[in-house]
Amino acid sequence: MTVLPKRKTPARGLAVVAALAFAFCAATASARVLRQPETGDPALEVEIPDDWIASKDKSANLIVRSADSSAAFALNVLTNSRPLDVLARAVFAAQKISQVPDSRPGSIAGHAGLSYDWTVATPGKSTVHMTLTLVQIDPTHVANATKVLADISSAETRQIANWIAQDLRIAAASH
Numbered sequence: 190m191t192v193l194p195k196r197k198t199p200a201r202g203l204a205v206v207a208a209l210a211f212a213f214c215a216a217t218a219s220a221r222v223l224r225q226p227e228t229g230d231p232a233l234e235v236e237i238p239d240d241w242i243a244s245k246d247k248s249a250n251l252i253v254r255s256a257d258s259s260a261a262f263a264l265n266v267l268t269n270s271r272p273l274d275v276l277a278r279a280v281f282a283a284q285k286i287s288q289v290p291d292s293r294p295g296s297i298a299g300h301a302g303l304s305y306d307w308t309v310a311t312p313g314k315s316t317v318h319m320t321l322t323l324v325q326i327d328p329t330h331v332a333n334a335t336k337v338l339a340d341i342s343s344a345e346t347r348q349i350a351n352w353i354a355q356d357l358r359i360a361a362a363s364h
Contacts, residue, residue: 224360225251225264231326233264233297233334234358238349250333253353259315259342260350263335264357266326273303273323276331280321281305297332298359300324315339326359 219239224232226249233251237243240256246263254261269276274292281289286307295304302324310316320336336354338347 223251223253226266230360231266231330231332232360233266233332234360235262235264235353236356237353255342255346255349257343257346259339260346261337262350262353263333263337265333267331267333268329269331270329273325273331277303277305277321277323280323280333295320295322295324297322297324297334297357300326300332300359302332315341320354324359326361332357332359 220236221239222234222236223243224234226232235251235253237253241253242256243251243253246252248265250263250265252261252263267276271279277292278289281287290305290307292303292305295302302322304320304322306318306320308316308318316339318338318340322332322334322336324332326332334354334357336350338350342350
């Protein structure tokens, strides 16, 4: 008798998707929505689990991070009318990163833009992988989201960070 390998069926695929969705809902059953900036439009809206920590840095970015600090996001809406690649070079220069990584298509909430991936390895510390995404919201505003993941992030923290990145929303300016 020949045993054929099991083929993935649409029903099995749907079951996997449903299980992942249930796991996400369970992991984030207790969540909160934050805005950056807190008032006015346009703004970025992010939903984070209650055990994630939110603060502002000295540049007024909204910083959200996992309880163990192995994953984080820096979020802001900037007033800018320059091309996204010019803005990206300025962002990297301000961070003292001399070689700007190659860009690739990126998006936030359906707005097309550019993403830049790079890694920071410091001897004796965890390697950190970062992704900067810039999208033009309207002629004068850019959404800026940087995702930071340390190698020491658990699989669950990585999954939550990926869901947060995919679920970022933009509250557009009302004109």
